[in-house]
Amino acid sequence: MFATLSDRLADTFKNLRGKGRLSEADIDATAREIRIALLEADVALPVVKEFTRAVKERARGAEVSGALNPAQQVVKIVNEELVAILGGETRRLRYAKSGPTVILLAGLQGAGKTTLAAKLAKWLKDQGKSPVLVACDLQRPNAVQQLQVNGERVGVPVFAPEPGNGTGDPVAVATASLEHARRTLHDVVIVDTAGRLGVDAEMMQQAADIRDAVRPDEVLFVVDAMIGQDAVSTAQAFLDGVGFDGVVLTKLDGDARGGAALSIRGITDRPVMFASSGEKMTDFDVFHPDRMASRILDMGDVMTLIEQAEKAFDSEKALKAAEKLGSGGDFTLDDFLEQMQQVRKLGSLSSILGMLPGMGQMREQLADFDERSIDRIQAVIQSMTPAERADPTIINGSRRARIAKGCGQTVSDVNQLVDRFFEARKMMQQMARGGGIPGMPGMPG
Numbered sequence: 001m002f003a004t005l006s007d008r009l010a011d012t013f014k015n016l017r018g019k020g021r022l023s024e025a026d027i028d029a030t031a032r033e034i035r036i037a038l039l040e041a042d043v044a045l046p047v048v049k050e051f052t053r054a055v056k057e058r059a060r061g062a063e064v065s066g067a068l069n070p071a072q073q074v075v076k077i078v079n080e081e082l083v084a085i086l087g088g089e090t091r092r093l094r095y096a097k098s099g100p101t102v103i104l105l106a107g108l109q110g111a112g113k114t115t116l117a118a119k120l121a122k123w124l125k126d127q128g129k130s131p132v133l134v135a136c137d138l139q140r141p142n143a144v145q146q147l148q149v150n151g152e153r154v155g156v157p158v159f160a161p162e163p164g165n166g167t168g169d170p171v172a173v174a175t176a177s178l179e180h181a182r183r184t185l186h187d188v189v190i191v192d193t194a195g196r197l198g199v200d201a202e203m204m205q206q207a208a209d210i211r212d213a214v215r216p217d218e219v220l221f222v223v224d225a226m227i228g229q230d231a232v233s234t235a236q237a238f239l240d241g242v243g244f245d246g247v248v249l250t251k252l253d254g255d256a257r258g259g260a261a262l263s264i265r266g267i268t269d270r271p272v273m274f275a276s277s278g279e280k281m282t283d284f285d286v287f288h289p290d291r292m293a294s295r296i297l298d299m300g301d302v303m304t305l306i307e308q309a310e311k312a313f314d315s316e317k318a319l320k321a322a323e324k325l326g327s328g329g330d331f332t333l334d335d336f337l338e339q340m341q342q343v344r345k346l347g348s349l350s351s352i353l354g355m356l357p358g359m360g361q362m363r364e365q366l367a368d369f370d371e372r373s374i375d376r377i378q379a380v381i382q383s384m385t386p387a388e389r390a391d392p393t394i395i396n397g398s399r400r401a402r403i404a405k406g407c408g409q410t411v412s413d414v415n416q417l418v419d420r421f422f423e424a425r426k427m428m429q430q431m432a433r434g435g436g437i438p439g440m441p442g443m444p445g
């Protein structure tokens, strides 16, 4: 699931790496690539259009953030937009204020409804609830028995019409199940309804009749994520025919391209509430839009990093440094030290880089990065006079010897630092001329 989409998006972000600032052409190209990636993942066209429009607009207006380079900003925007189309906040199940909570399941045959009913029952049981499953799929041969087998697997009782009661009336069974639940003190009733291979009026009517009879707290539409674009039209048909409050996506373990997951909320305005991802009864969980988005972006904890960076980075100081450079002012050793300390605030550099997308190369370079080198740099700089720090060009040979002695390091350590400082300054000045705010220049390597 999502593998191709993830790869495609990663390529898109890779193309932005190293750019100091995004031009209109960069933004257009990025939007185009994202559009293709989403279309290839089977995302519905209206959703794709809205998504790329939003990303484009936000990328254009993106504020220059001290902590993030343009590529990271685009990742951040795409991530936030993904979370939004997946429904934003995690939608929790609503329980009845009094009496048993009624959950009605609807969906096509083969969607995974019966399996899901048992998974949901198990999940509720694990939450301390006392659910009962209700077999209202009286159409498909063996459906009742299948629910009973699944119910047994999770240790949840099944309310079903007595064998020999003819084909039974699903509305009557559903109605009786509420009375049964009250009597036996079950607090959640999960009603499994009949599905057909295709949408048909009779099935819709039956589900609607059951709905009217039991007045569910939640109607959940169960849909197989593997059916791709069809998921959206099926959802629309169920929305019109029965109506539903939330969606359960099944078979997320399959190699579907993920379009269903990404389109359903946008098209139906109903949140995905649960996801089912395998044959085991435990392959089931609440659907978290944010976690799904980071899974799609396949970027580990990149968002955590971005948040950390934003928090740790003192943008006021960065702005001041940039202003100074922009107005022709000089970048001093004091500024250099401050930048180092900003970097230090981010925590262990190598672990942070581990969270960054496409940072393989950097990570290698930093594999033997020693954080103590920041302490050593600090010691050398503190051993300098204020005049030396403000204007490092005056640091001649005898001054270097004195500084080295003062901080207990070698002259070559001092030389190295001074050289590195000049390099960093050059880089800062180039960046300032390019218009970007320098992020972390002069990182010791």
Ligand code: GDP
Pocket (backbone or CB within 6 Å): 107, 108, 109, 110, 111, 112, 113, 114, 115, 116, 195, 250, 251, 252, 253, 254, 276, 277, 278, 279, 283
């Ligand atoms: P129903 O007709 O909607 O009740 O669907 P079933 O619950 O009978 O499921 C149809 C088939 O899909 C069965 O073979 C299930 O084992 C399988 N299935 C259900 N949910 C999942 C899932 O999340 N992942 C996978 N791989 N298979 C599933």
